[in-house]
Amino acid sequence: MARYKLAVAYDGTAYLGFQIQNQGPSIQGELEKAASYLACEQVRVNGSGRTDAGVHARAQIVHFDCPKPIPPASMVRAMNTRLPEDIRVTSAAIVAPDFDARRSAKGKEYRYFLYNAPILPPVMRPFWAWDHKPLDADAMQDAASRFCGNHDFAPFSANPHRELFTTVRYISSFSVKRSGPRISFAVRGDGFLYKQVRSMVGYLLRVGRGSEKPESVSELLDEAAPRTARVPTAPACGLFLWKVFY
Amino acid sequence: MARYKLAVAYDGTAYLGFQIQNQGPSIQGELEKAASYLACEQVRVNGSGRTDAGVHARAQIVHFDCPKPIPPASMVRAMNTRLPEDIRVTSAAIVAPDFDARRSAKGKEYRYFLYNAPILPPVMRPFWAWDHKPLDADAMQDAASRFCGNHDFAPFSANPHRELFTTVRYISSFSVKRSGPRISFAVRGDGFLYKQVRSMVGYLLRVGRGSEKPESVSELLDEAAPRTARVPTAPACGLFLWKVFY
Structure with a gap:
C-alpha cells in the first residue's frame, strides 16, 4: 500500500464541482474512476478542499492509497491516459x-482573472x-489590502451557518494587478469559507466601479457590523485554485 | 444603403466552419442572423474566405449591405448584443x-499555436x-522558410482539383518561434488553398520530429515532384485567421 x-x-467548465455528485460529472468522480482502474479496486480520492461548479484549478492537491505501488512518473502517465482531457x-x-491533502494543508492561494474592456475576445x-x-x-x-489579517469573514460567506466551527479566517496577502485590460487578483490565506473568494472579488468589483468605498471593507469586517450583509458573488469561470501550501 | x-x-470550436451549412451552426449563419435582424431584412454576409470546422479567427473580415445606416460604433454594440458570446x-x-471582403483582400496571415510538452494544461x-x-x-x-516565394502548393492542398484556376500561391513570410513549451507559427501569403496552412504545419511537425528533412519541402515544391504527396493535416483547434490585408 x-x-x-x-x-x-x-478546466471546471463541464463539471458540477470538485466533490462527487449524483446529478452529474465531478472532478473527484473522474479522479476516482481513473485511480480505481489503476488500483484494481474502489479507491477514495481526497482533495485539499472543494471547488464549486465551473471553478478551475491550476494545482489542486489530492491524495489516495493504492495497493499496487506504481512509480510516480508512471502514475502521472497512467492517470492521464484514463482521465478526460480537461x-x-x-x-x-x-x-x-x-x-492528508486537506488536513495537512497550511494555506491556499486562489487567483481570479477578469477582462476589463468593452469587448471580451472569444479566446478569453x-x-x-x-x-x-x-x-x-x-x-x-x-480595498483588497483591508481583507488581510485575522477577521470574521461571515459577511463574505454564502452560508455562514454551514461552517462547523468558526467563520474566522486569516488572509496573508491579497493583490490586484492590472496589465492593460487584464486584471488579476491573487489571495492567500490559511483557508476560505464557502464562496468566500468569489464574494470578496465580487465586492472588490463594486469598489472598482465606485459603488462602494475601499474603507467599507474594514467596516464590514468590523466585529460590530451586522452579519447580514449581502455581498455579490463574482462568476465562477474566472476563479482558479492556484496553489496549496504544506 | x-x-x-x-x-x-x-472561437470556432462549436461551429462547422465559416460557411453556412444545413447540418449545423456556422459563423456566417450567426452573422447573417444578427445582421438581418438589424437590417430588418434578409442580409447576405460575405467573408474574406472560409475557415474550416473548429478553426478560429482573431480578425476575419466580412462585408454586408445595410439599408438602415447605423453609426459604426452602434453597429459593433448591436451586433454583439445579437451574436453568441463565442x-x-x-x-x-x-x-x-x-x-469586397474577399476580392479586395491583398493577403492574409494565419497563426498556428502548438504546445510542446509531456502534458497539455487544461487551460491551453x-x-x-x-x-x-x-x-x-x-x-x-x-523548413518553413522554404515555403516562401511563388510555388505550386498542390501537394499541400487537401483537394487540388477543387481549386478553380491554379494551385500556385505566393508566401511572403513563414516564421516558427519557440518560447518554452509554446511554439507559434505565423504565415503570410496572397491566399491559401483548401487546408494549405494545416497541411504545411502538419508537414513542419514531421520535420520537427525528425521524420522529414527541411530540404524535403523544396523537393515537394519542385515542379518535377509528383502531385500525389500525402501530407498530414495539423488539428484545427490551433489555427487562427489572424489578419487580412487590404
Whole structure:
C-alpha cells in the first residue's frame, strides 16, 4: 500500500464541482474512476478542499492509497491516459501514510482573472470573467489590502451557518494587478469559507466601479457590523485554485 | 444603403466552419442572423474566405449591405448584443460600395499555436494543438522558410482539383518561434488553398520530429515532384485567421 499525493489541473467548465455528485460529472468522480482502474479496486480520492461548479484549478492537491505501488512518473502517465482531457495530473509523489491533502494543508492561494474592456475576445471567454465598465484597480487594491489579517469573514460567506466551527479566517496577502485590460487578483490565506473568494472579488468589483468605498471593507469586517450583509458573488469561470501550501 | 466592413473574432470550436451549412451552426449563419435582424431584412454576409470546422479567427473580415445606416460604433454594440458570446464583432466601418471582403483582400496571415510538452494544461486545450514529443524548432524554421516565394502548393492542398484556376500561391513570410513549451507559427501569403496552412504545419511537425528533412519541402515544391504527396493535416483547434490585408 502506498499513499500518493497528486497535483491536478482542471478546466471546471463541464463539471458540477470538485466533490462527487449524483446529478452529474465531478472532478473527484473522474479522479476516482481513473485511480480505481489503476488500483484494481474502489479507491477514495481526497482533495485539499472543494471547488464549486465551473471553478478551475491550476494545482489542486489530492491524495489516495493504492495497493499496487506504481512509480510516480508512471502514475502521472497512467492517470492521464484514463482521465478526460480537461483534467490533467501534473505531478505525483509517494508520501507518508499520514499525509492528508486537506488536513495537512497550511494555506491556499486562489487567483481570479477578469477582462476589463468593452469587448471580451472569444479566446478569453473560457477562463476570464468580464466587466465592460472601467474599473479602478487602485481602489480595488486599497480595498483588497483591508481583507488581510485575522477577521470574521461571515459577511463574505454564502452560508455562514454551514461552517462547523468558526467563520474566522486569516488572509496573508491579497493583490490586484492590472496589465492593460487584464486584471488579476491573487489571495492567500490559511483557508476560505464557502464562496468566500468569489464574494470578496465580487465586492472588490463594486469598489472598482465606485459603488462602494475601499474603507467599507474594514467596516464590514468590523466585529460590530451586522452579519447580514449581502455581498455579490463574482462568476465562477474566472476563479482558479492556484496553489496549496504544506 | 451603406456597406459595412466588420472585423470578427471567433472561437470556432462549436461551429462547422465559416460557411453556412444545413447540418449545423456556422459563423456566417450567426452573422447573417444578427445582421438581418438589424437590417430588418434578409442580409447576405460575405467573408474574406472560409475557415474550416473548429478553426478560429482573431480578425476575419466580412462585408454586408445595410439599408438602415447605423453609426459604426452602434453597429459593433448591436451586433454583439445579437451574436453568441463565442463570436464578437471587434470593429466596424462604412466602406465604399465596391469594397469586397474577399476580392479586395491583398493577403492574409494565419497563426498556428502548438504546445510542446509531456502534458497539455487544461487551460491551453481550447486554442492550442499539442505534441508531447520534443520538436526541433530550428529545423521547422529552416523548413518553413522554404515555403516562401511563388510555388505550386498542390501537394499541400487537401483537394487540388477543387481549386478553380491554379494551385500556385505566393508566401511572403513563414516564421516558427519557440518560447518554452509554446511554439507559434505565423504565415503570410496572397491566399491559401483548401487546408494549405494545416497541411504545411502538419508537414513542419514531421520535420520537427525528425521524420522529414527541411530540404524535403523544396523537393515537394519542385515542379518535377509528383502531385500525389500525402501530407498530414495539423488539428484545427490551433489555427487562427489572424489578419487580412487590404
